[in-house]
Amino acid sequence: MEEIKLDAIDTRILNELTVDARIPFSRLAKKLKVSNTLVHQRIKKLYDSGILKNATIQLDTWKLGYKTSAFTQIMLDNSKLHTKVEAQLAKIPEIVECVNIAGRYAILVKIFAKDNRHLRDIIYEKIQVIEGVEGTNTTMSFETAFVRPVPIQV
Known part of the structure; x- marks a missing residue:
């Protein structure tokens, strides 16, 4: 690119x-x-040129009722399955970000859930049942310290 x-x-x-x-x-x-x-x-x-993709708003997820957020690493049976698994993950509305990563796990997703039980249901009933998913590792997020855009320089 x-x-x-x-x-x-x-x-x-x-x-x-x-x-x-x-x-x-x-x-x-x-x-x-x-x-x-x-x-x-x-x-x-x-x-x-593709530098600007869209103009968007930033939502307060807490005020919308999403009290739990987490990052879940997903291990695949075969790394070649990542495209098919990512397509299935895209159908889960609580997953707001999905990235391909290097290492033992192939995919990292960011999830917003109403509460811990809702998060558990997303992981057990929506993610772990996807064909090709071997396992998951989830880290709960207490709060976001900051989010910022990349530095833009000439």
């Missing part, structure tokens, strides 16, 4: 959008001391 070169304006736009993805283009242009047209063109370029 080709690395895309960013200039100072692209970098400033991305940094502003990581703080507030809903900022109006006109306010962003004023803040950066550039034209609205330039902001529109640059953001379109950033979407077209």
